[in-house]
Amino acid sequence: MKVLVAGTFDIIHPGHIYLLTEAERLGDVTVVIARDENVKRIKGHATVFTEDERKLIVGSLRMVKDVVLGDPEDFFASVQLIRPDIILLGPDQGDEWLRERLAREHSDIRIERLPKRVEKYSSTKAKALFKRITETKECRE
Amino acid sequence: MKVLVAGTFDIIHPGHIYLLTEAERLGDVTVVIARDENVKRIKGHATVFTEDERKLIVGSLRMVKDVVLGDPEDFFASVQLIRPDIILLGPDQGDEWLRERLAREHSDIRIERLPKRVEKYSSTKAKALFKRITETKECRE
Numbered sequence: 001m002k003v004l005v006a007g008t009f010d011i012i013h014p015g016h017i018y019l020l021t022e023a024e025r026l027g028d029v030t031v032v033i034a035r036d037e038n039v040k041r042i043k044g045h046a047t048v049f050t051e052d053e054r055k056l057i058v059g060s061l062r063m064v065k066d067v068v069l070g071d072p073e074d075f076f077a078s079v080q081l082i083r084p085d086i087i088l089l090g091p092d093q094g095d096e097w098l099r100e101r102l103a104r105e106h107s108d109i110r111i112e113r114l115p116k117r118v119e120k121y122s123s124t125k126a127k128a129l130f131k132r133i134t135e136t137k138e139c140r141e
Numbered sequence: 142m143k144v145l146v147a148g149t150f151d152i153i154h155p156g157h158i159y160l161l162t163e164a165e166r167l168g169d170v171t172v173v174i175a176r177d178e179n180v181k182r183i184k185g186h187a188t189v190f191t192e193d194e195r196k197l198i199v200g201s202l203r204m205v206k207d208v209v210l211g212d213p214e215d216f217f218a219s220v221q222l223i224r225p226d227i228i229l230l231g232p233d234q235g236d237e238w239l240r241e242r243l244a245r246e247h248s249d250i251r252i253e254r255l256p257k258r259v260e261k262y263s264s265t266k267a268k269a270l271f272k273r274i275t276e277t278k279e280c281r282e
Contacts, residue, residue: 012153014194017201053155060158062203 001027004084006075007093008034009058010047015090019114020063023088026112030066031058032078038070076101079109089113142168145225147216148234149175150199151188156231160255161204164229167253171207172199173219179211217242220250230254 003026009016023029036051047054051069059067071077079087079102087102089095091114102109144167150157164170177192188195192210200208212218220228220243228243230236232255243250 011189012198013190014197017197020201048152049154056155056158057153060161060203061201063201 001086002082002084003027003029003086003088004032004079004082005029005088006032006034006070006078007090008039008043008047009054010039010049012057012061017061017063019088019090020061022114024063026086026088028065029063030068030082030084031064032068032070032075032082033058035070035072037072076105079106084109086110086112091116142227143223143225144168144170144227144229145173145220145223146170146229147173147175147211147219148231149180149184149188150195151180151190153198153202158202158204160229160231161202163255165204167227167229169206170204171209171223171225172205173209173211173216173223174199176211176213178213217246220247225250227251227253232257 003023005019005023007016007019009031020029020031033051033055036047039047049057055067055069058064068078068082083106085108087098087109089098089111093113095111095113099111102111144164146160146164148157148160150172161170161172174192174196177188180188190198196208196210199205209219209223224247226249228239228250230239230252234254236252236254240252243252
């Protein structure tokens with residue numbers, strides 16, 4: 001069973017560890033790392049670590065079998081390249097467009113979603129950290 | 142060969158990956174995680190992640206065979222418990238007191254030091270990040 005997980009993975013926190021541990025229970029995990037330019041465009045600020053650094057760190061986690069940089073233009077290119085059996089989404093990752101496109105083009109790929117119980121990690125700790133980093137930037141500008 | 146690496150490992154960066162990869166080349170790696178209260182006392186500020194979170198994350202790295210929390214009172218207690226063949230130090234970790242104590246009590250344990258070439262990671266990226274976090278605190282107070 002091939003499992004795809006996608007995300008920014010900028011500062012590794014316990015929520016990531018939980019997501020990848022659950023992914024590994026489903027099969028061999030390939031992680032697609034969001035590209036610097038896309039994160040910047042979507043989130044409005046740069047990552048702390050570059051895409052290559054994030055790839056290096058995520059690739060060092062024992063739950064991860066393979067790690068690749070995402071396609072700069074189209075997330076779906078990675079799905080077509082990796083051809084997973086399952087795409088595992090984190091509790092906060094949107095799925096509507098993905099479900100539509102999978103239904104049209106790859107109805108054999110299943111979407112699963114991590115239950116919310118990891119919330120205490122990803123929200124409290126990581127968001128607080130990101131907030132602090134973002135606030136610093138504003139405060140210095 | 143048993144290798145001990147000790148540190149805070151608060152936000153995993155490429156310098157940590159390099160240190161642990163080199164440690165693994167020497168033998169089975171046990172990481173000693175610095176305790177929250179000691180980091181706070183020595184560095185003057187809290188970590189982003191708690192000691193248990195840092196332990197979880199470091200223990201998920203494939204180069205790490207075992208991970209333990211340090212002794213709150215005495216770093217040397219971990220050395221005596223783990224009884225490594227080698228203690229691998231990062232480029233910036235002090236060694237004078239350690240060398241003295243090893244010479245007195247465990248002359249069979251060897252100290253090795255990671256060469257400086259990782260500097261571009263640990264200093265530039267991580268220190269800049271920590272600086273930003275610290276500055277935010279000051280800026281908000």
